[in-house]
Amino acid sequence: MHPFTASDVITVWELGERLHPLERAILLLSVAYPHQSQQQLAMLSVGQRDRRLLLLRQMTMGSQLHSVTTCPNCGDRLEFALNISDIYININEINESLSSQYENKTVQIAGVECQFRLPNSHDLAILTASQTIEEAYRSLIERCVLQISQAGTPVSWEALPPEMIEQLAQHISDCDPQAEVLLDLDCPNCQHRCQAIFDIVAFFWAELDALAKRLLQEVHTLAKAYGWDEAKILSMTATRRQFYLDMVM
Ligand SMILES: [Zn+2]
Structure with missing residues (x-):
């Protein structure tokens, strides 16, 4: 597995925009696991698929997750943060052979x-x-x-x-x-305790969607200022890109 580069983020965003979430999950994995076919990846159990997506998210954007849901009791916004290690069920999948997964x-x-x-x-x-x-x-x-x-x-x-x-x-x-991650949440407004399903596919996709749009904005700004092409801008490290952006803004 390799983490997404800036260019990968734009590619998966463009390819996945019109796909069903189930197809999106396979698309994300097929970019991270280029040596496995989409057919093979679709045969992973849902838990195995989600473990891979959690690892991919961690390698691409870090292990902290921030999300928001609605309290079913009072309707208040319920923000929560968690670490991938809190929800990752370790079954040493990386060392598992393809045959044993099936x-x-x-x-x-x-x-x-x-x-x-x-x-x-x-x-x-x-x-x-x-x-x-x-x-x-x-x-x-x-x-x-x-x-x-x-x-x-x-x-x-x-x-x-x-x-x-x-x-x-x-x-x-x-x-x-791993196929169903339930989170115990306490509402700070009404003290109601509830359970929420954490869906890594929807969560990661929403983040990639926002990141892809931000990257395209950055390409636009830097291309306009310096005349560099998209591939060159996306191949820079985020630190270097930000440095140039700070000078242009
Ligand atoms: Zn509440």
Whole structure:
């Protein structure tokens, strides 16, 4: 993985602007991991994908995150700061081989043995379209469960009772904890305690969007003042670019 250069930021911003967030996530990783195909990256589990995005964010912009949400109780603006290490679940993924990332898992629930894989970006696209939680559970099982057997005899997942489907879906989600990061927040206005989902794809994209627009502004200012081209301006270190900007402004 390599961190984004200024030029990478403009490139991903331009390519990703019209994409669905799920495609954006893969685009960001494909620039940081040029030796892996988009197809391979889309097969990463959602948690593996998000761990990579957190590391990429850390290498590109540092480990401090500042975000804002709304208190569900009083509607007040709730600002919060956290460090990537607070939410990063370390499973030594960097040393994990590609094959082990796609390895199937097995669980036993009430005498039923089930082989499954973790949901990836393709699955997530389908799951997020579900209308109800039951529908999402069933889609998850349908897509990610590879084989179910009871006392050595194959069983169809459709024959399982709803509570077992729910239990199984819950277990599959629990096996990929990085896929859903929940933050405990206290509202300073009404003291209400709430939980918020931290979505690294949306968060990082919003930052890249702002950074790309700022970089283009800087290119405009310096190109106008010095006649340098875009590639030359973007290849400068941020410190050097800022030094010239300070002289022009
Ligand atoms: Zn509040």
